[in-house]
Amino acid sequence: MIINFRGNLKELLRFPFRGMQSVDHELTRQASVKDIVESFGVPHTEVGRLTVDGRDISFSSPGSNDDRVDVYPFRPPVDVLSPTLLRPEPLAGITFAVDVNVGKLASLLRMAGIDTYYRNYIADSNLVEVAVREGRIVLSRDTDLLKRKELVYGYLVREIYPEKQLAEVVHLFGLKEQLQPLSRCMRCNGMLQPVDKEQILDQLEPLTRKYYHVFRQCSECKHIYWPGSHLDRMLKVLDTL
Ligand SMILES: [Zn+2]
Structure with missing residues (x-):
């Protein structure tokens, strides 16, 4: 043949x-x-x-x-929400499960507001299991991982630098219009909620307390975010997309 x-x-x-x-x-x-x-x-x-x-x-x-x-190969934007001959069971939404070899990409995806599963230490088989169970797309630089037969949706990340990887994934899946910066926790993937400064005053460093007035808090791990902490970097990265 x-x-x-x-x-x-x-x-x-x-x-x-x-x-x-x-x-x-x-x-x-x-x-x-x-x-x-x-x-x-x-x-x-x-x-x-x-x-x-x-x-x-x-x-x-x-x-x-x-x-x-x-x-x-796939032609962007890839539609994973409709059934195809190769993948008759479509996904309910575009969410990811990220392999440790592209760990920084996981933070950037969360920073952009995209639902992203990530663990520092996880066996390939467990990562694939989570992805299949939760209907997530596996992102990895490991071709052997992506050959696992139980895996349906995955993508081999080609770029080396995390910011370029983010651009690669956003472009491939057509996510640009769906990005919601400062909506999701970079540490744990939890959703961020606005929080009154008075409620968290005792958790702020003196300078942060003095200069910042708008805060968001992770509903899961309670980590606190404010414009100076991540927003500047995030806007810079998203600007380059
Ligand atoms: Zn969190």
Whole structure:
């Protein structure tokens, strides 16, 4: 079978196929197109569309040596809220579960107000379990994690710097209009609520007490936020998107 890896997918191919747009593959045993594609190094989470001789197929379709398979990446904005042939069960909303290898991205997503699950220490299997149970998209730089078969929605983060990763994810999922800075706690993902200064006076440092008047507090961990603490940095990052 001939497999064409479209767009940037060819950069994910394993050695010695990396960078090749087209590979000739001889099937020696029965396998699904999904397994064949993944055997070349491309996690199923990165595939936006699969066709055989121009006809759309699902992941479980069996491969055959006469096939010409085209593997397409996602085209932004990715719609995860509608069923597709590859992913018949859509998500209820766009929320994320973030792997430790992109931990700073988790803080930035929360800073932008996006519901993001993150734990410092968590096994791959547990992260995937949470994502599947809660209908979250896994963000990772680990291709092996994204190849796990129970995982439906995931994305291999390509950028290295956290701010660029945020821009990458916001662009891919078309989130720009949904960002709500200063609505969510960067530490625990809880929602922030306005809080009267009088109520938290004893928790403020003298200078903060003197110069700031508007505060928000996390409804979960009770951490306190004010414009000087994160807002400046947040607005700077979001400005660059
Ligand atoms: Zn919190």
